[in-house]
Amino acid sequence: MANERDVIIACDFKSADETIKFLDRITRVRNEVVSCDDIGFGAGRPYVKIGMELFYAEGPDMIRQLKARGHKVFLDLKLHDIPNTVKKSMQVIGGYGVDMVNVHASGGVEMMKAAKEGLLLGAARFADKPKLIAVTQLTSTDEETLHNQLLIDRPMDEVVKKYALNAREAGLDGVVCSAFEAAEIHEACGADFITVTPGIRFAENNRDDQKRVMTPAQAKLAGSDYIVVGRPITAADRPIDAYTRCKEEFL
Secondary structure, eight states, rough: OOOOOOEEEEOOOHHHHOOOOOHHHTEETTTEOOOOOTTTTTSSSSSSOOHHHHHHHTHHHHHHHHHTTTEEEEEEEEEEEEEEHHHHHHHHHHTTTTTEEEGGGGOOOHHHHHHHHHEEEEEEEESOOEEEEEOOOOOTTTHHHHHSSSSSSSSSSHHHHHHHHHHTTTTTSSEEEEGGGHHHHHHHHTTEEEEEOBBOOTSSSSTTOOSSOOOHHHHHHHSSSEEEEEEHHHSSSSSSHHHHHHHHHHH
């Protein structure tokens, strides 16, 4: 069975006010706020990612605001600590009502198992349980960094595949990975093991600090289940057009 697929907007803003103003632009047509259905976006408001900067600035209230507005939320905090600390932290996060959250796969199988246990405990009151995924390698990491700075002597694709297998063993729902690894991860871990891929740019965009990037259309062909898109949408002159383009190319 094919996984749900969607475009997740990376809301890498400094404040709640800036975030809400941007999201109002996404749902504003001719100065009237309308439902996303009315402008062809499908059911519900855009799926959004909240990262460290915004969460540390605004805290859980940012999540509550977004959920109250009808957004799905991917909380991108990349937890990585001893298993007991991660379990307790995930239990708190589970209570926020987020739809997806992540850890670093480099924390190991036991840490990831503890994260899953804590998350489900915290989310026990919700009918829809949040997805837990693991970061394999950051899209800013290339082979040179992997070998010369992290002292990992295996090829990138082999490292990512092993980390994904560890995440599946721990009971996680999927991984964050480059679109370049999506097909191989599905082959190794199963079609229902989701791949969430950042590093998405339009063909005319520069790469910023990302080193392994694809366009939305390329990510679709590569087998990504979710794409995370930041600056190509948030820094666009007309974010609504950029978001629509992403949806058209990927879905």
